[in-house]
Amino acid sequence: MQPEIAGGNEQAEVTADVPVDHFTNIVLDGKALKLSPKTVNHVFYELSEHDELKVLYLRLSGNEGGGLHSKEWIAIDDVFTLLNEQEDKPFKSTVFKSAFKGSSANNTGFLAACCRGLGLIIPTEKSVFLHQLAPDYEQRREELLSLVDGETKSE
Structure with missing residues (x-):
């Protein structure tokens, strides 16, 4: 004969660790x-503004016509650091390689296209595949950075 358990038959609740977005x-x-x-x-x-760090991140979210790419979030400050190093000289899309953890061959070219779309860089006269900082690069950079409030920004 089994002893009676006081309090009924309660089940333990199991919760999975859900990654925070x-x-x-x-x-x-x-x-x-x-x-x-x-x-x-x-x-x-x-x-996107990181909800805890209050800093701006960018990701490639899709493309038309095919081509694999990473959808990881990268800090826009990392992109600006790479661009700041290119002042007064033409550069290839491969300068963005270190911004990505993923290794898709399209990442750098797609990010360069995004930077052009954001008005940060322009093509050089010599080649559509070479870039240079836009004449108003610093102003565009500040406009983008102003999209976040930065109250709790960590250094």
Whole structure:
């Protein structure tokens, strides 16, 4: 004979660890023409404020016409750091390689297209695949940074 358990038959509640999405505040949803002059297809991107850090992040969210890419969020400050190093010289899309953890071959070109769409860089006269900082790069950078309030920004 089994002893009676006081309090009834309660089940333990099991909860799974759900990853926290820090990027629910999308401040800009944009699209930019791909770099190749042979296409009219676009790359899509999102800018989001990290809900705890209060800093801006960017991700490639999609594209027309195919091409795999990483959808990871990258700190826009990392992109600005890479761009700031390119002052007064033409550069290739590969300068963005270190911004990504993912290794898709399209990441750098798609990010360069986004930077053009955001008005941060322009093509050089020599090649549509070479870039230079836009004449109003610093102003555009500040306009983008102003999309977040930055009250609890950590350094």
